[in-house]
Amino acid sequence: MDHKDVFAALQMVCSDVILALNGSRSNSSNADATDRLLGVMRQIQEHGRAVEPLITGFTAVYHHFDLDAQTPGNGYRTLVKVVHSCVTNILQKACYIASNYSGAFFRMDHNMAEMEAYCSALCQLRALLYLAQILLNDNAHGQLYSQEQGGLSERFVEEYTSMHKACFYGRCLGFQFSPSLRPFLQTVVISMVSFGENYKKQQTGLGIAALSFFTSGKYVVDPELRGTEFERITQNLDMQFWKTFWNLTETGLLSSLTRIASTVVQVNVILTIPAVCLSLPLASDPSLSVSVNPPVAHWGPGPVKVRLISHTLRQGQDNAELLALSRPEGPQLSLPGGFSRQTAPLSPGLLIHFHGGGFVAQTSKSHENYLKSWSKDLNVPILSVDYSLAPEAPFPRALEECFYAYCWALKNCHLLGSTAERVCLVGDSAGGNLCITVSMRAMSLGVRVPDGIVAAYPATLLTTDASPSRLLTLIDPLLPLSVLYKCIDAYAGSSCQSVQPAQQIDTLAALGQDTVKLLTNFTQGATNWFQNLLEPKAAAASSSSTIPSNGPSPSKSHSEEKPQEVQEYPENFEPLRSRCLVDIHTPCTPIMKNPFVSPLLAPDSLLKGLPPVHIVASALDALLDDSVMFAKKLRNINQPVTLTVVEDLPHGFLSLFQLSKETQEASDICVKRIREVFQLEEQPADQRQPGLS
Template sequence: MDYQAVFAAVEKTCEDNLSVLCGPPESPLSPVAERLVACMRQIQEHGRALGPVVAGFTAVFHHYDLDAQTVGNGYRSLVKIVLSCLLHILHKARYIASNYQGAFFRAEHNALEMEAYCSALTQLRAMLHLAQRIMDDSERGQLFPPHDDELTGRFVQEYSSMHKACFYGRCLGFQFSPALRPFLQTVVISMMSYGETYGKQQSGLGLAALSLLTSGKYVMDPELRGEEFERITQNLDLQFWKSFWNLTENGLITGFNRMASKQVQVNFTFTVPPLTLRLPLASDPSLSISVVPPVAHWGPGPVHMRLISYDLREGQDSEELLALSRAEPAPVPRLPWVQRLPRSPSLVVHFHGGGFVAQTSRSHESYLRRWSKELGVPVLSVDYSLAPEAPFPRALEECFYAYCWALNNCQLLGSTAERVCLAGDSAGGNLCITVSMKAISTGVRVPDGIMAAYPATLIAMDVSPSRLLTLIDPLLPLGVLAKCLNAYAGVEYQTAAPAACGGTLSALGRDTALLLSDLTQGASNWIQSFLDPTRSTQSTRRPSQAASPPPAAAAACLIDYPEGFEPLRSEWLSVIQRLSSPVVRNPFVSPLLAPDALLKGLPPVHIVTSGLDPLLDDSVMFGRRLRATGQPVSLTVVPDLPHGFLSLSQLAKETEAATAACMARMREVLRLEEPAAAAESEGPVSFVFTACIKIKASETNRGVKQFVGERAAA
């Protein structure tokens, strides 16, 4: 959509509202009318200031795309989000102008809605100014400015002091596909409820059930939800995030996922002992090389993996493979009447996401089952050790060892491994690339291709326009991203041997007992939260959270904003430890910084990311690096989805399409034909991200079209 028409429509609609709200000059304004009038005037001011800024970005942001056919970068994303916010404002403002005098008009509710989006627009204006500073400090086409600790420090401090609660309350997820907003609200409310009960002496089901008692206030009060979410994301430690993300490992949750996802005949975990492997050299198969087991931090140790296969294939029920599994009874019963298909010529080796600090293959089973069925190949997912207990290079060593073991023992996995594809998301995408680089440097066979979904290719706090989205992203705030990167780089290293996870059922009895003992107190807190919301917030803080940070207003502003403008400031300052370790510049940590000689040996790399992902610029710039070295690379940018969309594949048609795009790239690597039935039923799908806003047939759309028509007629 033409951004000029959006700005003009917002200006006119604000004028319409002012004429309706102000009424006759002699009549006094009600308190709600005064608030709405203030909002409309502030929105007009922001719109007039943002129009030229958006025009400037629109004129040049094509220079930062991977190529003319693959449009997508952080500058485009910021412009799209600003226009999306304006369209929400336009829709709400038109409703207010039409219904303000109505008997059923909810004045307080609509005033709060307009104030929330006005605050969001204020912060987006500041983000565009920060993006302009990045563009000014960078060379044309470069999304990351030259490495500058001082520049990065200024942006991190500015992020720490900026108000973010407005993006987590009434405006939560406005930039994403509408079908995902209920899910995002559920995640945010669950996180805050979990935060209040975090630290209690219970786990799993009991803790989740107790959290339900505190969630009601966050459903009823979006403002409290935004403030509390900002506080939690600013200051809680890494162990909280690990604990919360690992709730997806809960037996009940994974059980529901398994029932909802594709059923497979093979799905079990096994453990490979730490034995030295012998593999043929890629350059001369008559020679071989030794691959030692992972040894970093605590010496040789086993590697855990999960095998998923839609069909039972030869070798998958062999005594040799089943001996590596500790499951009782055997995970694949050896029944004579069960048909065993021949070994597949293809194999997918998968590395899961989770910021290097959380989750296992169990959390990602839903889409792995779908991959196995629709691709018709076995999938081997590696459960590598997690940071901060196991920082770099432990995870890389384990994933590389698992890859080499799979090449040597493919017959046990139901494959001949004629074609091997590495696939992973987020942190797993990073590991796909670095495992391939390690194969190059070691001399063993390189995989036939890589499918990396929204990978992290620069494990550093360097700023870019897309990383500014961490200011508004409910799934990947900058504080969380920084903690994960620090943990993997070893900044928060904690010496500890790997521990086996206890089963959900074994903890059920203890959880139930503790749940009953805390039920009365939890219910009391929940009821009191409606009577006095601030009481609940204060009373549930743990001692480690009680110390109030210095007021944000006291922090020195290191960014020069336009005269008369200042972003809203937060009451909570983030405590973000910037990465200073040289580890982050290691090419096996940050493949974006790898030398050309190492990148030239990579197989075809297929990247699938989202236009609203804070790590979008990592993917664009890595694609540029590969193009510059002559390496085959493709970049698919899907619109309107958050980071981690693979795990959301069953929530909306948009996430389904994004998952299908990932499978299409894997088919290219494995040289598999597209299923005819799927191609006919789905039809052509465009995965190209553009700056245009898709507006559904709604009052807002009709209003904009009407206004544009009036201008054309005039």
């Protein structure tokens, strides 16, 4: 339905409800609730009249910000889509009220509370549209991020801190997502607020979870209390609480439950890669070699843990050299003679995976369900890297460990069951960032780059710049702005208070000189690229490279004079304000603009030569604009890139692939892109092996 028809229907049904309630008001047994509902319906009408022209304006120009005509997707489109979803829900509920208000079983209090919640949501979305309008007016043509120092980025933090958000976590929770995911989102929010209530008590992680189960009932029956408490938790976010909550999925009991429903694989082992210097052939001249040192940042050389997953036992995977590094997980493998003697030949493909979790949480265990399914569907071994997490291990430790694991895998592919003729890097969120930066690191060192990258909803800009999709952090239960900023702050290292002690490794003395050389080259190179970004000419060139050359500009460009300040809201409008106020620490450090932290800011010279990059993003993800702008940047320098935007799914949908048809289909898109990298033929649907066994 066209948005004009939607808003016309909204006005009509609101008028019908108002007329009906006024006619029955004298006979109503609950006059107070009836009066409140009448007031809410009039407010909805007012918001609808104000929002419609805003939506019309965005609809007229949002196509200018797409990657191309075949790939519709950007934050402006998303804001329109979210408002449309909210209005659609209001229409459905209002139609129900108009048809059933006089029935014997009609609950006036309940329906009044429902409409109040959606009215509040529409009010706050109206405020986001005004903020997005400022972005549209101030930014250059095709530019989605506000890169002006301060400006709206700073203003949005102030608004986020003070604006009411509880309505999005109560009765309206997840209205913008696929209906099949809303029960899951409700479970997550209820679990989190219950967990938060018991977090400070002296219990183990599983003990807190068990106690939370018994205290969660009140949050089930009282959506307003749930929303208020979730807002309080996210406003006063404790990073250790967030890490502990998301790592609950890796406790023995919960991981055992998820393993029951997961694909059975023959190989699922943890490997500990020793910290030794590697020698790899130069990509440009295999007769020459380059030394790759183990990770050293913050506490010196140390081993790297990885997980090897293979649906079929392959040659090399039962090698004594590999077994010496391994520790089995799951009932399907025992050491050393538990392998079946029948082994499959080496696979020509090798998939190397970097998990998401905002650089601060989770491990390969959190992601093994879909990796097991992929190993079965693709018939390739998968190596997933358990890199060290922030804030204890900020940048560049994770990058160093992932790059070292990548190089080790190239050198020892025969132990992993592969010839590595084709190598694909895959990662989601933070892992997508690491896929790109590991490839950049490989190019800068002269090591073979992978044959392709598949990045799901990657974080390519770890700065606090505002964009239309990042405005969604006001309403997103999985990625609120406070969480995003905490993750950026932790990875950038500005909140790092302690690091692990230096590990005593036999090769430490031998690595001394190489370590100094590695750090010097890495730091100097990063500094040079950063300085290039700061130079006016380079900055202008970089900015122009992200701007399409065709089509008229739908918005004003920056001029030398500072544009006149735009009033955020009309004089007769003010968004609802929160009772839970707190100052959010805004990360601010030059490291955030380091190309190996924010690859979107990398100069063209550092991106040329990347393998084909396949991005799978979500239209409802706060990081959508990261994907769109990075794809534009690569295309403008003639780098091979594809962008697929899936609908109605939240950030992190890969970890939810078993929950709904939509998340399974999104996972299948990633598998299809990996097949393209491996140059495998698409498997017919009737022959495709099921994801569960």
